[in-house]
Amino acid sequence: MTEGRGPTGTLQVGAVVERLAVGPAWLVDPATGRSGPGEILVEGGRLRAVDWLSGEAAAGVDERGIVVAPGFIDLHAHFREPGNEDAETIATGQAAAAHGGFTTVCLMPNTEPPVDEPSVVARIGAAAAASGSPVRVLVYGTVSVGRGGEQLAAIGELADAGVVGFSDDGASVRSAALLRNALLYAGMAGLPVVEHVEEASLCAGAEAHEGLVATVLGLRGWPAAAEAAVVARDLAVLEAVVEDEPRARLHLAHLSTREALDLVRAAKARGLPVSCEVTPHHIGLADEWLAGARRWAWEAVDETGRPRNPWADGALVARPYATACKVNPPLRSADHAVACLAALADGTADALATDHAPHTVVDKLVEFGLAANGISGIETALGVLLAAVDSGRIGLDRALAALTVGPALILGERLGRRVGLVEGEPADLVVFDRGARWRVTEDALASKGRNSPLLGRELPGRVLATVADGRLAYADPELVAGAVSTDGEAAGR
Ligand SMILES: [Zn+2]
Numbered sequence: 001m002t003e004g005r006g007p008t009g010t011l012q013v014g015a016v017v018e019r020l021a022v023g024p025a026w027l028v029d030p031a032t033g034r035s036g037p038g039e040i041l042v043e044g045g046r047l048r049a050v051d052w053l054s055g056e057a058a059a060g061v062d063e064r065g066i067v068v069a070p071g072f073i074d075l076h077a078h079f080r081e082p083g084n085e086d087a088e089t090i091a092t093g094q095a096a097a098a099h100g101g102f103t104t105v106c107l108m109p110n111t112e113p114p115v116d117e118p119s120v121v122a123r124i125g126a127a128a129a130a131s132g133s134p135v136r137v138l139v140y141g142t143v144s145v146g147r148g149g150e151q152l153a154a155i156g157e158l159a160d161a162g163v164v165g166f167s168d169d170g171a172s173v174r175s176a177a178l179l180r181n182a183l184l185y186a187g188m189a190g191l192p193v194v195e196h197v198e199e200a201s202l203c204a205g206a207e208a209h210e211g212l213v214a215t216v217l218g219l220r221g222w223p224a225a226a227e228a229a230v231v232a233r234d235l236a237v238l239e240a241v242v243e244d245e246p247r248a249r250l251h252l253a254h255l256s257t258r259e260a261l262d263l264v265r266a267a268k269a270r271g272l273p274v275s276c277e278v279t280p281h282h283i284g285l286a287d288e289w290l291a292g293a294r295r296w297a298w299e300a301v302d303e304t305g306r307p308r309n310p311w312a313d314g315a316l317v318a319r320p321y322a323t324a325c326k327v328n329p330p331l332r333s334a335d336h337a338v339a340c341l342a343a344l345a346d347g348t349a350d351a352l353a354t355d356h357a358p359h360t361v362v363d364k365l366v367e368f369g370l371a372a373n374g375i376s377g378i379e380t381a382l383g384v385l386l387a388a389v390d391s392g393r394i395g396l397d398r399a400l401a402a403l404t405v406g407p408a409l410i411l412g413e414r415l416g417r418r419v420g421l422v423e424g425e426p427a428d429l430v431v432f433d434r435g436a437r438w439r440v441t442e443d444a445l446a447s448k449g450r451n452s453p454l455l456g457r458e459l460p461g462r463v464l465a466t467v468a469d470g471r472l473a474y475a476d477p478e479l480v481a482g483a484v485s486t487d488g489e490a491a492g493r
Contacts, residue, residue, distance in 0.1 A: 011475040013132060013472055014133060016045040017042050018043070018044060019041075019043055020040075020041070020042035021039070021040070022040050022068055022431055023037075023053075024038070024053055024057065025037070025039070025061065025066040025067065026061060026062060026063045026064075026065060026434075027040065027067075028068070028069045029050075029069075030405040030419075030420070031405055036053075037058035038050065038052045038068075040421065040429070042429075042470075045469075046424060046425065046470060047421065047425055047429070048423070064434055065435055066464070067396075067433075067434050068431050069101075069429065070419050070421060070428060070429055071101070071103025071468055072101045072102040072382070072430060073102065073103070073105075073403065073404060073411070074097065074106060075253075075353040075411075076169075076254065076277060076354060077093065077107055077353075077355070078107065078357045078358070079107050079356075080358060082112060082120070082124075083112025084112060087358045087360050089127070091130075091132075091133065092446060093378075093447065094131055094135040095446040096356070096447035097135050097378050098133065098135050098446075099445075099474050100381055101430035101432060103136060103466060103467070106139070107124065107137060108170075109141055109147075109163075110142075115141050115158075116144075116158075117154065117158070118157055118160070121139055121162060121163060124137065124139050125137070133468075134467075134471035134473050135473050138164045140167045140169075141155070142166065143166045143167060143178065144168055144174070147170065149173070149175070150174070150178075152181050155182065155189065156185065159191060165191045166182055167196065169253060171198065172200070173193070173195060176233055176236075179195075180237050183237065183245070183248040184244065184248060187247040187248030187249060188247065191249070192249040192410060194251045194252075195234055196254070198328070199226040199227075202226035203226050205220050207330075209330045209332045209333055209336075211287065211307075212309070213310075214287070217290060217320060219368065219369070224256075224260075227260045228257060228259040228260045228263060231260045235250070235263060238272055238273070239272060242272070248273065250273065251276065252264065252274065253353070254355050255276050255278055255340065255343075255349065256279075257336050258336050261278075261343040261349065264349075275410050276351075277349060278343060278349045279355045280380065280384035280385060281327060281331065281377060282329070282331070282337060283341040283352075284388060285453065286331055286336075287332060289322070289325045290321065290322070290331065291310055292317060292318040293318075294315075294457070297338060297341070298337070298338055300315070301334045301335055301338055305338065307335050321367075323364045323366070323371035324375065325453045338393075341388055341393050344398075344399075344402055345393060347398075350406045351410065352399075352406075355375070356378035357377070358374070358376040359374055360448075360449075364451050374451065375451060375453065376447050377452065379444075380440055382459075382463065383438075383459025384459070386399070386434060386461040387459065405420075426469050427467045427470050428470075430466050431464045431466075432461050437460050438458065438459060440454045440457050441455065441456070463476065
């Protein structure tokens with residue numbers, strides 16, 4: 001189906017997709033709310049045709065086979081450049097994103113130096129352009145100078161330089177006064193403040209979610225209340241700021257607890273301009289993974305929704321204290337994970353964001369308490385999400401909306417393109433085989449960060465092709481020979 005071919009005759013990343021025909025396949029367009037059997041045709045980099053099929057032409061096509069959706073948007077990723085290119089570069093991050101089905105990524109500003117002035121924005125943009133990948137790289141600026149939590153960064157200048165919002169990610173905005181000013185000035189620029197919610201005074205030396213698993217493993221507890229405490233503070237500040245600046249917007253990053261999500265649910269019901277994201281690992285994994293369990297979080301709750309005891313029911317299959325499971329916020333007990341998934345399903349959580357946080361081996365190959373926080377997750381996000389769909393707790397349409405229109409609404413005009421299967425627009429889409437499973441191995445990952453607790457596991461939903469801005473971002477090596485042909489005779493299932 002593909003001819004994004006370079007002079008050598010091989011599929012080449014960055015080349016305009018001259019011709020790509022897919023179908024009959026299952027099309028999902030969250031922008032219009034439509035999904036069903038259909039065919040698409042890309043020509044000269046543009047989405048030339050989107051044909052919905054019915055009757056005999058649609059027979060046998062369902063959502064369990066090849067799926068076509070708009071390219072995914074990640075609101076939260078760390079590509080480590082500038083400053084820690086051993087862990088990830090812009091180029092390797094873009095390759096990893098494309099392998100995960102993402103065509104747009106928003107990078108957190110906690111690089112070295114941090115993104116607290118326009119020159120760093122320009123530097124990242126130049127690296128993205130130089131890589132040859134068509135994956136669009138957007139960046140957040142910091143809230144405070146140097147992420148120091150004292151002095152407000154040059155919000156206006158950073159906005160003019162093209163940032164998509166402001167965040168001191170890695171820590172909460174240190175004071176309510178600083179947050180108030182950030183919401184006000186970012187609001188004047190029409191941009192959100194993206195908040196990492198963690199009450200630092202409750203988390204000093206914290207290693208694992210406070211509960212049974214931390215107690216048994218002897219790890220210092222990381223209370224759920226540390227998250228809700230900051231969410232409550234932030235919502236109170238937001239409510240006051242919107243009186244003066246109605247464009248003020250607060251986006252809460254990687255929420256992990258039921259209590260925080262309940263606060264957001266109530267705030268949204270009151271009409272406050274707040275949005276939030278959850279991550280694949282906080283919906284799919286639970287704190288019992290630290291003890292050596294490897295079942296999905298939704299399999300780790302009993303009929304009443306309480307977490308099962310992994311020691312009592314033989315769920316421990318891996319070694320304990322795997323530092324690949326150490327992340328901030330921590331993997332929570334399974335009841336919290338199920339609450340995160342429910343929030344994604346009911347729309348309380350607007351987006352699934354990966355918090356892709358690659359680390360070098362040296363930063364993880366240490367004792368648990370000293371290991372760096374973070375999971376390399378941009379390539380496994382779709383697989384975890386599809387496993388959640390398979391559990392019946394969220395529908396495919398809603399799941400894909402959380403990767404497309406959900407984050408697009410938060411980015412607004414700064415996204416710079418329309419989202420959806422829109423005829424005539426530059427093609428921006430992902431083709432994946434929902435029925436095909438792939439094994440997460442170090443060799444299978446394009447990211448430099450191999451710090452994934454999913455290594456060795458099979459995930460559903462193999463990405464066949466990712467097209468960004470009309471150009472090829474990723475193609476499965478076997479796709480060229482198999483499921484997809486160059487003459488438009490694509491295998492539908
Ligand atoms: Zn964070």
